[in-house]
Amino acid sequence: MAVLDESTLADPVALTRALVDIASVSEDEAEITDAIVAALSGRPHLTVQRDGNVVFARTDLGRERRVMLAGHTDTVPHHANFPSRTEGDVMWGCGTSDMKSGTAIALHLAATLTNPRHDLSFAFYDCEEIEAEKNGLNRVAATHPEWLEADFAFLLEPTYAAVEAGCQGTMRVDVRTTGVRAHAARSWLGRNAIHDAAEVLNRLARYEARRVTIDGCEYREGLNAMFISGGVAGNVVPDECVVQINFRFAPDRDIAGAEAHLREVFGGLDVTVVDAAPGALPGLDAPAAKDFLAAVGRPAAAKLGWTDVARFAALGVPAVNYGPGDPNLAHKQDERVEIPKIIECAAVLRDYLSLEA
Amino acid sequence: MAVLDESTLADPVALTRALVDIASVSEDEAEITDAIVAALSGRPHLTVQRDGNVVFARTDLGRERRVMLAGHTDTVPHHANFPSRTEGDVMWGCGTSDMKSGTAIALHLAATLTNPRHDLSFAFYDCEEIEAEKNGLNRVAATHPEWLEADFAFLLEPTYAAVEAGCQGTMRVDVRTTGVRAHAARSWLGRNAIHDAAEVLNRLARYEARRVTIDGCEYREGLNAMFISGGVAGNVVPDECVVQINFRFAPDRDIAGAEAHLREVFGGLDVTVVDAAPGALPGLDAPAAKDFLAAVGRPAAAKLGWTDVARFAALGVPAVNYGPGDPNLAHKQDERVEIPKIIECAAVLRDYLSLEA
Numbered sequence: 001m002a003v004l005d006e007s008t009l010a011d012p013v014a015l016t017r018a019l020v021d022i023a024s025v026s027e028d029e030a031e032i033t034d035a036i037v038a039a040l041s042g043r044p045h046l047t048v049q050r051d052g053n054v055v056f057a058r059t060d061l062g063r064e065r066r067v068m069l070a071g072h073t074d075t076v077p078h079h080a081n082f083p084s085r086t087e088g089d090v091m092w093g094c095g096t097s098d099m100k101s102g103t104a105i106a107l108h109l110a111a112t113l114t115n116p117r118h119d120l121s122f123a124f125y126d127c128e129e130i131e132a133e134k135n136g137l138n139r140v141a142a143t144h145p146e147w148l149e150a151d152f153a154f155l156l157e158p159t160y161a162a163v164e165a166g167c168q169g170t171m172r173v174d175v176r177t178t179g180v181r182a183h184a185a186r187s188w189l190g191r192n193a194i195h196d197a198a199e200v201l202n203r204l205a206r207y208e209a210r211r212v213t214i215d216g217c218e219y220r221e222g223l224n225a226m227f228i229s230g231g232v233a234g235n236v237v238p239d240e241c242v243v244q245i246n247f248r249f250a251p252d253r254d255i256a257g258a259e260a261h262l263r264e265v266f267g268g269l270d271v272t273v274v275d276a277a278p279g280a281l282p283g284l285d286a287p288a289a290k291d292f293l294a295a296v297g298r299p300a301a302a303k304l305g306w307t308d309v310a311r312f313a314a315l316g317v318p319a320v321n322y323g324p325g326d327p328n329l330a331h332k333q334d335e336r337v338e339i340p341k342i343i344e345c346a347a348v349l350r351d352y353l354s355l356e357a
Numbered sequence: 358m359a360v361l362d363e364s365t366l367a368d369p370v371a372l373t374r375a376l377v378d379i380a381s382v383s384e385d386e387a388e389i390t391d392a393i394v395a396a397l398s399g400r401p402h403l404t405v406q407r408d409g410n411v412v413f414a415r416t417d418l419g420r421e422r423r424v425m426l427a428g429h430t431d432t433v434p435h436h437a438n439f440p441s442r443t444e445g446d447v448m449w450g451c452g453t454s455d456m457k458s459g460t461a462i463a464l465h466l467a468a469t470l471t472n473p474r475h476d477l478s479f480a481f482y483d484c485e486e487i488e489a490e491k492n493g494l495n496r497v498a499a500t501h502p503e504w505l506e507a508d509f510a511f512l513l514e515p516t517y518a519a520v521e522a523g524c525q526g527t528m529r530v531d532v533r534t535t536g537v538r539a540h541a542a543r544s545w546l547g548r549n550a551i552h553d554a555a556e557v558l559n560r561l562a563r564y565e566a567r568r569v570t571i572d573g574c575e576y577r578e579g580l581n582a583m584f585i586s587g588g589v590a591g592n593v594v595p596d597e598c599v600v601q602i603n604f605r606f607a608p609d610r611d612i613a614g615a616e617a618h619l620r621e622v623f624g625g626l627d628v629t630v631v632d633a634a635p636g637a638l639p640g641l642d643a644p645a646a647k648d649f650l651a652a653v654g655r656p657a658a659a660k661l662g663w664t665d666v667a668r669f670a671a672l673g674v675p676a677v678n679y680g681p682g683d684p685n686l687a688h689k690q691d692e693r694v695e696i697p698k699i700i701e702c703a704a705v706l707r708d709y710l711s712l713e714a
Contacts, residue, residue, distance in 0.1 A: 168542055170541075170542075172591070183662065184527075184579065184581055184583065184603045184605060185525055185527075185579070185605050185661045185662035185663070186577075186579075186661050186662075187579035187581045187605070188566075188577065188579065192561070192581050192582060194558065194561075194581075194582035194583075194584075194585050194600070195558055195561045195562045195581070195582060196562075197558055197585070198555055198558035198559050198561070198562045201551065201552055201554055201555035201558060202555050202559070204549070204551075204552045204555070205552040205553075205555045209545075220543075220545065222541065222542070222543075222544035222545065224541055224544045224549050224551075224552070224594055225549060225551035225552060225587070225588075225595070226541065226551075226588055226589075226590075226591055226592075226593070226594075226595065227551075227587065227588030227591075227595070228551050228554070228585050228586065228587045228588065228598060229585065229586055229588075230582070230584065230585045231582075231583055231584030231585065231586075231601070232583075233583075234529070234583055234584075234601075234603070235583075235603070236583070237581055237583075238582070238583065238584070241585060243551070244588070244591075246541045246591070246592070248541060248542050248544070304542045304543050305540065305542035305543075306542065
């Protein structure tokens with residue numbers, strides 16, 4: 001079994017390298033989970049629990065506020081980018097950006113921050129890169145909701161050391177046109193459902209997406225066809241065409257509001273909601289959030305994308321993304337992390353979470 | 358081996374039943390071809406040749422004109438509609454309409470019309486119901502073009518005893534829009550190719566198809582999307598959308614003219630021709646055609662669809678479709694033919710091809 005020794009746990013860069021070098025493609029996370037449990041067990045300031053491949057650790061020091069730090073342990077499949085390789089200030093390898101550098105910072109703080117300013121909770125969870133039903137944080141939010149209770153949460157997903165607050169919601173709808181089949185040689189006997197889809201595409205093409213500013217963060221919405229399909233055979237006027245549409249919406253709309261908006265945009269057309277996930281308000285007016293932003297010294301930006309911060313938001317916990325990786329490098333063959341960003345994020349969080357000198 | 362005896366050959370209804378009862382799904386046509394060769398061989402008025410499962414027979418009586426009669430021997434796969442079943446005036450079964458009733462009339466005339474008014478050629482060919490490359494008439498048009506030489510040709514495809522002249526041409530084109538991929542959460546960084554396809558569909562929706570009258574036959578054109586497809590993944594702004602379009606055109610356009618027209622309709626868009634087949638002019642001003650229409654006593658109508666008459670047209674032979682089956686019943690489980698239509702078509706052709714009394 002991989003062992004994370006004290007000198008590695010004390011150094012977030014060495015710990016990032018050690019975690020990257022434990023292969024942990026989604027659903028193959030027993031080894032990395034064992035290593036995390038071993039690294040945190042037996043420390044007087046922590047209580048450690050495990051559920052499957054989710055590790056939960058907490059302090060109970062009677063502080064006024066509780067802050068959560070969370071990171072997933074899985075990566076997408078390797079692509080000739082395992083194990084890690086370091087050149088100068090850059091560490092290359094699968095998971096360096098998304099998100100073992102962030103997870104390493106959380107694990108480093110869990111092991112070493114024995115007398116923090118706030119009570120701390122830590123969650124290390126599995127299967128973030130695959131279907132939502134398998135997501136470890138999703139699972140424990142249902143089975144152990146008390147694990148996620150906090151006044152403020154950090155998800156150490158890659159943000160390149162920026163504070164990204166809240167997240168967009170997302171909704172998929174199918175807009176379907178229905179016609180009448182006919183032989184292509186006698187097409188006037190039918191009604192072409194693909195031609196009728198012109199109306200759907202025209203409304204998409206002329207849609208003007210909102211920009212909404214909440215707590216100083218600008219959320220930009222988007223309404224896009226992701227797929228279109230229609231057709232029966234090479235000589236048949238098609239009687240169905242389906243446009244699958246994705247709506248990314250600012251967190252001032254809830255799911256019902258997003259659906260009502262789409263039903264207005266596509267009024268008179270056949271609209272079916274396929275699925276949806278709510279957004280998360282930035283929640284930057286929470287006292288712990290204000291303190292952190294002051295510590296970072298830069299304003300927060302809106303998270304454009306859906307992340308697990310929405311799971312905290314659903315439980316009423318304001319949460320931000322804050323991590324050293326570059327989000328544009330996630331899932332790429334040349335995934336890498338800049339070592340100074342690891343040091344910077346670890347130092348900012350350590351300062352923020354430490355008792356003032 | 359199935360044997361077609363003289364009394365069967367003398368009766369187009371009995372002969373239809375006998376041919377329907379020889380299973381001959383496309384590419385499984387050796388038995389029916391053997392039976393046709395045996396039925397025609399040894400007759401002093403005919404020369405018989407065979408190439409694979411194509412049978413060619415001809416008279417050489419020194420007549421001024423030559424008339425061709427052609428029919429395919431294959432059927433689509435059976436669908437609980439084999440063998441034939443007769444109830445009153447209706448014969449049910451696979452191939453009754455498309456086109457063993459027509460093929461039976463041609464075979465009946467070949468065997469029994471020993472002293473015709475015009476020299477006659479007969480072609481019985483395989484694999485009409487499957488890919489064009491396997492079509493027996495297509496094959497011998499290339500390998501034995503002299504077999505198809507005639508002043509006028511009948512294809513005994515189902516027309517419900519109407520004369521259907523010429524046929525539409527057909528062309529498939531792909532119209533493609535190209536965009537720029539982006540993450541759906543940051544869609545403004547990309548360009549959605551599906552949204553851009555609105556322009557393609559708008560032009561299709563507002564296209565006004567021509568109606569063209571040639572030799573008294575009205576050809577109605579049609580321009581239709583057969584398929585549309587686009588999409589990369591559920592969270593990616595798609596960078597390609599392809600609309601596959603079918604153009605059915607009147608035979609006053611050739612393939613080059615059809616392509617030029619589509620390039621005008623879709624001007625400014627990315628158009629690729631996938632394939633095309635020329636139409637066939639009705640050719641009803643040919644003397645043999647005029648005589649036949651006079652014998653039938655009804656005007657011809659345009660054939661809406663592509664048929665093998667275009668293969669004759671490509672060789673300069675005017676050709677019509679004329680057969681007893683109902684084209685709307687072709688390929689259906691409840692395929693059937695009305696026996697009086699078999700008798701009517703056989704009598705009209707027999708009278709037209711016989712020396713006047």
